[in-house]
Structure formats: structure tokens, C-alpha cells
Amino acid sequence: VSQPLLQAVGVLESCFKEKFGTPRQPNLVPDATAKLRIRAKFIPEQSLKGLEEFSHVWLLAYFHLNTNTRFVSTIHPPRLEGKTVGVFASRAPHRPSPIGLSVARLVKVEGDTLHLSELDLVDGTPIVDVKPYIPAYDSVPKAVPGWTARVGARELDVEFTAEAAAQARKLEPKNPGLRRLIEGVLRQDLRNPRDKSQLKDGKPFETFLYDLMIGFVVKKGVATVTAVVPAPKAPKPRVPVPPALLS
């Protein structure tokens, strides 16, 4: 009997509950937290031995929200002003083998669970592999970053209404780093620049972090948080993991 092609080693529990609001790259939002519990069939008490000595890990994620049914060869990076690049010149999730590559800070290993931060993955993502980050293999600080060097950061200023600031303060003890997390998430400008309706000044948005709903508006380069409240409704339910990964 041969092995399956791919297996989920665990399913990520992330502070980001929806794609909208999940950072587009790792290490932008240091206060982002996530947990990965290794499935019992992979004997975590042995298979994680020695991992706690590393400060960073690679997560290979299966992009199960990928809804493409046919191959698309080019993509429009949201910040590249209409120009296209080939899918193999991008980190887009829509690719022939829909595997994402993200580095995360390994905060600690506790039994079968990795505690992670600085991550860019949405809650419910199946993780197909965990590898130690080995700088002698993986770190190439002088690598030439191609078109990504020409993409403007387009950061927003982030402010809170007095009411939202008070709400965040009250929830901070239960969610350490909450205010900085919200600032880090909104600073990136979550709006899709190709969706004109989203760019209208003052349009209300919401995103879900932990079990909270964050309401905000964007006007003239400033994101103003208007509400930080227990989520009055559930975010979209998790998309189930493909059964083939859970054999």
C-alpha cells in the first residue's frame, strides 16, 4: 500500500476568521496568532521532537478555498495597477498544485499543539506539512524581488472612534494585543482596488478577528474603527477540508 499524495497534518485555528481581513503576506501583523494541533495519527509526541528549538517554521497550506475549476495562467496582483504576471511569478492561491508557503514564528510547542504568530492564513486552513525554518537553507536576504519591488505599500492610517477605543480596551485582557492586531490588519487597506464600490469613501466594512466583529470605514487614507464587539453573527462557516486530505 503506498502513501496518499498529500495528507493534512492538522487544521489551523487562526485569529483570522474570513479571507477578507487576512493579511496577504506573513510577518506584516506580528500580533496575529494561530494554533496548529497535529493529528494523533502522526504521533505528535515523537514527530515534533526537537521542533521547539527553532524560532520559525514553514507551513505548507492547502488552499482549499481555491474555487478555480480550470487553469488560469496569469493573475492581476491587486496593487500592480492592472498589469498581469504569470501564476508562477506570483504567490497567488490559484495554481496547479494549490500549496501555499508561509513562514510563521513558533511561539511554543505544547504537547500536540504549535502556538504560532505573524501568520497570514485563515482559520480552517488544512496544513499539509510543517518544516523547521533553517536560515542556512532558506534565507536569501539579497534575492532580487522582481515586480514585487514596484508595488506600493499603500498603507492607511488607523484611528478608533472613542466608543470603539473603549470597547477594544475592555476586550484587551481576554485578547492580548487586540488593538495592535486591529491596527496591523487595517493598515494594509483590505479593500480590493479593482472593486470600485469598495473604494467609495465612508462605505461600512466588517471583519472578524477571534470571536469579535470589527466595524470600520475608510475615508481619505484613514481607516476609522467604529466597533469592536462580540460577533453578533457567525462569520461565514468554515469550508470543509477535502476528505482526501484526511485519510
Add this chain to the structure above:
Amino acid sequence: VSQPLLQAVGVLESCFKEKFGTPRQPNLVPDATAKLRIRAKFIPEQSLKGLEEFSHVWLLAYFHLNTNTRFVSTIHPPRLEGKTVGVFASRAPHRPSPIGLSVARLVKVEGDTLHLSELDLVDGTPIVDVKPYIPAYDSVPKAVPGWTARVGARELDVEFTAEAAAQARKLEPKNPGLRRLIEGVLRQDLRNPRDKSQLKDGKPFETFLYDLMIGFVVKKGVATVTAVVPAPKAPKPRVPVPPALLS
């Protein structure tokens, strides 16, 4: 119709013709060269657009030589003197999702073909994804390298007999960098430290680079190249790519 879980985007043509002699990590052997031709179904003239601007790429390799039929939770790194580490604390090929992660220098893109160097993959390896290396996402020079910091380099000196040096000189024009490639490969000590028979001083070994056979012996920390000749026999035939990856 949904996508297959994984697809080979191409099959690597590497200067390393056998596992024995293939470096254990990338960027140890700068003169190693490889080519990756993207399959026509992935429309390389579009899907590679913009990739030529990057200096380095990630290759996600499918470890199809993995012959494990059941999960093994710990491994013995050859240079860790008998100690074991968990499979998720290692980069070993035997893992639940047998995907390898290697950075390579992108020398150039020519039509449907990537010309690569500094790679650690054997000829015939199916590549399931190519991604640009983006230092802002991927480079963490200060990451703590765990147990790998305690593994001695154990480098050998490399010498050539007069005859082998003359042979290499004659073949160099057709194989630029050949002598440096051989030195880089043998410097690492290819012998398995847990196989006592390999450690006997003077035992003859051979490895295959391009279409050449390299003969060598190791004595007292020195690898001496004894022959650099057109391979008198084929190296082991390529193990076929799993058909599921070639749909």
C-alpha cells in the same frame, strides 16, 4: 470538475543523476545546474511572465523516491551522532505529505524552460510548484536554527590524481565548472556515517554527474578523485513519476 490535489508542473533535469552524490541542502554547490521545462498544458509563455525578474525561486518537489509505506515519526540525521529528531523538526523526505522545499538560483528563463543552479535535487524529480522567492516574505536571517546548529560540517579536502585531473580538464569545455562541481559534491562527504562498510579507508565509490562517472576514494579526511570519464554504464534508471501527478 474540481482540480486534482497536486500536479507536476514539470520534471527536473538535474546534473545529479543519483541520490548518492546529490547535495543534502541547496546552495552548497554553486556549480550544480538543472533545467525545468514547464508542461505545455500550463501555458508557459503566460504562466512564467515576469518570473525572469527574480533572482531566486522556490521549487516544491514531490519526493517520489520515498519508499516508506507507513508513517515514521522520527529520523536519525546522519550527522547528529545517533540522536533522533521528529520528522516535523527535520527536512527529511519521508513525511506525511512528501513535499520538499528548495530555493534555487534562477539563471534565466528561456521559452518554457527555467535554467537553475545551486540546487539539491536529483534528476527526474517531479516539481509540483514554482514560486518566486520574495525576501520580504521568505528571508529570516536571524531565525534560530535549532539542532542543525550542532551538526558539524565534517568537510573533506578534495584532491585529484594526475590522471583524473587531466580527464576533468579535457571534459571541462563541454561541462563548464566541472572541476568545481566535483569538488563541491565530494567536499560534503557523501558516505553514510551509520554504514560502517562505507567508512573503511580507501573503499572505491562512484557517483554520476551529467553523463559522467566520477570515481573516488576517501582516506584520512581526503577525498581523492581517481576517474572522471564518460559513464561506462547508465546510472540507475529514473524512477517514473507517479501517474496521478501527470493528469
